[in-house]
Amino acid sequence: MTDYLLLLVGTVLVNNFVLVKFLGLCPFMGVSSKTETAIGMSFATTFVMTLASLLSYIVNSYVLAPLGLEYLTTMTFILVIAVVVQFTEMVVHKTSANLYRLLGIFLPLITTNCAVLGVALLNLYEQHNFFESIIYGFGAAVGFSLVLIMFSAMREKLANADVPTPFKGSAIAMITAGLMSLAFMGFTGLVKF
Amino acid sequence: MSTLIAILVVGVIATLFGALLGFASVQFKVIGDPLAEQLDALLPQTQCGQCGYPGCKPYAEAVANGEAINKCAPGGEDTIKKIADLMGVEVQPLDGNHETDNSPKVAFIIEEDCIGCTKCIQACPVDAIIGTTKQMHTIIADECTGCDLCVAPCPVDCIEMIPVATTTQNWQWDLNSIPVTQID
Incomplete structure (x- = not known):
């Protein structure tokens, strides 16, 4: 149990996917200008990442590994992620109109989020078992959400701030992201092995 | 041989996923109105x-x-x-x-009477009224749809609906009422 908790905390804070591993930077910069959209994106990503890491574990350990086809993982995982995203979109659209309105536009965007493929591949390289895979996927998504929402809150503040002209817009956002990354590096000392 | 298996496996996985999506698109079809x-x-x-x-x-x-x-x-x-x-x-x-009266109209603010309360601005659904607190308001005639929602909130009754004069600019040919039939 402690192991799982450690893995979760480690993934959310210490090895944060966005700020430490630098995965999923595109949505991090892209949808962080408003907190509302950032929250929508966070929920959608959490859902898809957890499901995708679960499914890609199953596909890998029950189909690819027994047949000795590990070199096909990247291709197969992309397939899995695309299907999960499409399927989720259809189910959400049918079952909950409210949730669809909240997540709708963000779901297709997640297909191209490299953090989702990253989590599936890292599960493989770090030889996680079934539960570890799910927790790793969930933790990575929670870390992504945490950072995305914090960043969007900061950007909303920045929009009103008196930023020097050369730093306006994306430039100051990049600097903010860099400072956040530095701050998150501090979590490296959190878990002592 | 192994290449063949690889192609087969990916093919089977893709087909299964395709079938799943196909099934889902039928099963979870959203019927809009x-x-x-x-x-x-x-x-x-x-x-x-x-x-x-x-x-x-x-x-x-x-x-x-x-x-x-x-x-x-x-x-x-x-x-x-x-x-x-x-x-x-x-x-x-x-x-x-x-x-009774269905001719196109636009709202008009009698500017001498306007006290600048902004109540009509809040009522306007198309943002056709400009002005601010304690400043005279006026109506952008081109934006006004003649919905007369601004008339009721005005505390000093300085808004009136005036009919749009027919000019060559806004004359509408009622072409549908000319019976056009095809002669065989």
Whole structure:
């Protein structure tokens, strides 16, 4: 149990996917200008990442590994992620109109989020078992959400701030992201092995 | 041999996923209301609420479910005719207060009387009124849809609806009323 908790905390804070591993930077910069959209994106990503890491574990350990086809993982995982995203979109659209309105536009965007493929591949390289895979996927998504929402809150503040002209817009956002990354590096000392 | 297996495995996985998605798209098909969408496209989108519904979309949905088609005042006779065509029902005269006088109008603020209370600005669904607190307001005639929602909130009654004079700019040829038939 402690192991799982450690893995979760480690993934959310210490090895944060966005700020430490630098995965999923595109949505991090892209949808962080408003907190509302950032929250929508966070929920959608959490859902898809957890499901995708679960499914890609199953596909890998029950189909690819027994047949000795590990070199096909990247291709197969992309397939899995695309299907999960499409399927989720259809189910959400049918079952909950409210949730669809909240997540709708963000779901297709997640297909191209490299953090989702990253989590599936890292599960493989770090030889996680079934539960570890799910927790790793969930933790990575929670870390992504945490950072995305914090960043969007900061950007909303920045929009009103008196930023020097050369730093306006994306430039100051990049600097903010860099400072956040530095701050998150501090979590490296959190878990002592 | 192993290449063949690899191709086969990926093929099978892809087919399974494809089948799943195909199944899902049939199973989870969302049936929108195409009639309501079409009706919404005909309505003027002033969102004025004179029909008793909170906007054009809700009224379109209500019409699709059997509501009277003659409640859209900003749309006027023209919109009713189009809705009647779409629904396959008889054209009805405009409902309520607008029945008697249906000529196109714009709101006009008598600027000497305006006290700058901004109440009409808040009421305007199309942002056609400019002005600010304790400053005189005025109406952008080109933006005004003549929905007369600003008339009621005005505490000093300085808004009146004036008919739009027919000029060569806004004259509308009623081409539909000319019977055009094809001669065999």
